[in-house]
Amino acid sequence: MPRACLLGTGFAVPDRVVTNHDLSGVMDTTDEWIRARTGIEQRHWVREGETGVQLAVCAANRALDMARVSARQLDAIVYATSTPDHFAPGNGVYLQRDLGIDPIPALDVRAQCSGFVYALSVADAWIRTGQYQRILVVGAEVQSTGMDVTTRGRNTAVIFADGAGAVVLGPTEDADRGILAFDLHSDGAFADKLWVDVPGSMYHPRIGPEQLAAGRQYLDMDGREVFRHAIARMPESVRTVLEKVGARPDEIALLLAHQANLRISEMVQRKLELRDDQIYNNIQRYGNTTAATIPIALDECVRGGRVRGGDLIVLTAFGSGFMWGSAALKW
Ligand SMILES: CC(C)(COP(=O)(O)OP(=O)(O)OC[C@H]1O[C@@H](n2cnc3c(N)ncnc32)[C@H](O)[C@@H]1OP(=O)(O)O)[C@@H](O)C(=O)NCCC(=O)NCCS
Numbered sequence: 001m002p003r004a005c006l007l008g009t010g011f012a013v014p015d016r017v018v019t020n021h022d023l024s025g026v027m028d029t030t031d032e033w034i035r036a037r038t039g040i041e042q043r044h045w046v047r048e049g050e051t052g053v054q055l056a057v058c059a060a061n062r063a064l065d066m067a068r069v070s071a072r073q074l075d076a077i078v079y080a081t082s083t084p085d086h087f088a089p090g091n092g093v094y095l096q097r098d099l100g101i102d103p104i105p106a107l108d109v110r111a112q113c114s115g116f117v118y119a120l121s122v123a124d125a126w127i128r129t130g131q132y133q134r135i136l137v138v139g140a141e142v143q144s145t146g147m148d149v150t151t152r153g154r155n156t157a158v159i160f161a162d163g164a165g166a167v168v169l170g171p172t173e174d175a176d177r178g179i180l181a182f183d184l185h186s187d188g189a190f191a192d193k194l195w196v197d198v199p200g201s202m203y204h205p206r207i208g209p210e211q212l213a214a215g216r217q218y219l220d221m222d223g224r225e226v227f228r229h230a231i232a233r234m235p236e237s238v239r240t241v242l243e244k245v246g247a248r249p250d251e252i253a254l255l256l257a258h259q260a261n262l263r264i265s266e267m268v269q270r271k272l273e274l275r276d277d278q279i280y281n282n283i284q285r286y287g288n289t290t291a292a293t294i295p296i297a298l299d300e301c302v303r304g305g306r307v308r309g310g311d312l313i314v315l316t317a318f319g320s321g322f323m324w325g326s327a328a329l330k331w
Contacts, residue, residue: 002171003178004127004135006329007069009299010062012055013044013163013286018144023158028151034158039262043161043287045144051085053094055164056140059295060099063136066302067168071099074168075132077106078123080115080139080291082320083146084108087199095138105132112194113258113319114184115139115291116165117327120315121182123169133171139291140164146196148218156219159261161287165295176310177330181244183237184325190229193222194320230264230318234326235271238316241326245312252278253311253331254301258318259283259293268316280306290319307331 019042020031034040046055056079064071079092090108111118116139123135143160147153172178197216199206207217234257242249249272257265262283269279280301289296294315301307311331318324 001128002130002173004124004169005172005174005178006167006331007170008063008065008067008168009166009295009302010059010064010066011163011165011292011296011299012058012062013296014046014050014055016045016047017042018045020158026149027154027157029154029158037263038159039281039283040158040287041284044163046142046162052081052083052140052142052162052164053085053091053098055142055162056091056095056138056166057098059140059164059166060095060136060138062299063166063168067170069134069168069170071101074101074104074134074136076104076123076126076135078109078119078135078137079106080109080111080119080137081141082110082112082115082290083141083143091140111291111323112321113260113290113293114317114321114323114325116294117182117315117317117325118184118323120179120327121184124179124182127169127171135169136166137169138164138166139295141290141292143219143290146217146219148215152215153218155223156221159288160219161289163286163289163292163296165292165299167295167298179327179329181241181328182325183241183244185233185237186321186323188321190225190322193225193322195220227261227264229322230260231267231271233318233322233324234258234268234316237324237326238272238314241314241328245328247312247328249274251312252314254307254313255279256294256297256301256313256315258316259286259297260288260318
């Protein structure tokens with residue numbers, strides 16, 4: 001059975017930079033509070049008219065260039081997002097359309113912050129079974145249009161942001177390369193700890209004036225619960241995926257943890273007793289871009305020379321659902 005390996009990476013964020021100072025002008029918050037609690041210094045938010053799919057096209061083209069694969073050679077698209085341009089259809093079909101390619105399958109994965117890891121596992125399974133050869137996997141989000149950018153929404157508005165990351169996967173027979181293992185979980189008991197309530201098909205109509213007035217269309221988060229679970233689940237999952245591949249934490253060349261919050265990433269690092277050279281954080285510049293954080297960080301590491309052939313890379317994520325998981329791969 002072939003393994004899936006990463007052939008190229010790319011990312012894109014909107015040009016518009018929103019600093020902590022910008023936010024303190026529109027809500028009761030401060031640069032000091034945001035840096036101390038989250039590590040974030042700035043983030044990128046779309047301008048009106050700019051879409052998640054546009055960011056995904058840009059990220060995908062960069063990944064395709066690096067992979068030396070033309071969009072027409074793709075066999076499938078797996079697109080992780082919790083913030084599609086529309087309620088239906090999913091964003092994958094718009095990406096297929098805007099890349100101008102044949103009517104290949106395009107599947108949306110809804111696993112929020114863990115979306116990229118889940119999407120990667122779908123593409124990996126398709127490649128291993130020989131169903132498809134070259135697959136574009138995207139994690140992309142536009143969170144800014146779904147947040148309450150007033151004091152009422154300050155616990156989420158300062159954290160979440162927009163961006164897209166992409167990888168191109170292909171088969172390899174090389175035993176020293178490729179995706180080695182996954183560890184995936186979900187626990188719906190915590191579904192309302194980080195969620196967007198409306199619009200929802202359980203409501204008649206799906207969204208109404210009272211719900212809008214109550215702000216139920218905005219991302220709602222119980223920050224303390226998310227924090228508590230994130231710092232337990234990510235290290236646990238990393239250990240599990242390492243056991244599957246017979247490796248120890250000190251053998252990881254690079255851990256890319258979902259960029260939820262710098263304090264969470266630091267706790268994950270501490271719990272796994274990882275050295276600074278084994279981890280990479282960029283939340284300071286991009287905020288939490290949900291399904292996009294891992295592929296954005298991966299592309300920065302690849303282009304920045306942080307990964308070499310044969311390196312053991314571990315990806316780990318935790319978020320809304322709760323859903324969490326990890327992937328282990330050899331570069
Ligand atoms: C959101 C988070 C930073 C809040 O920090 P915290 O120490 O838990 O703070 P609390 O929620 O208890 O709130 C403490 C106070 O700060 C206030 N506060 C919240 N957001 C604020 C902001 N942006 N600026 C200033 N004050 C803020 C709260 O209103 C509260 O005020 P009160 O004590 O007067 O009620 C923290 O819970 C966290 O990091 N959670 C994980 C979030 C995350 O990573 N989400 C992504 C998951 S994928």
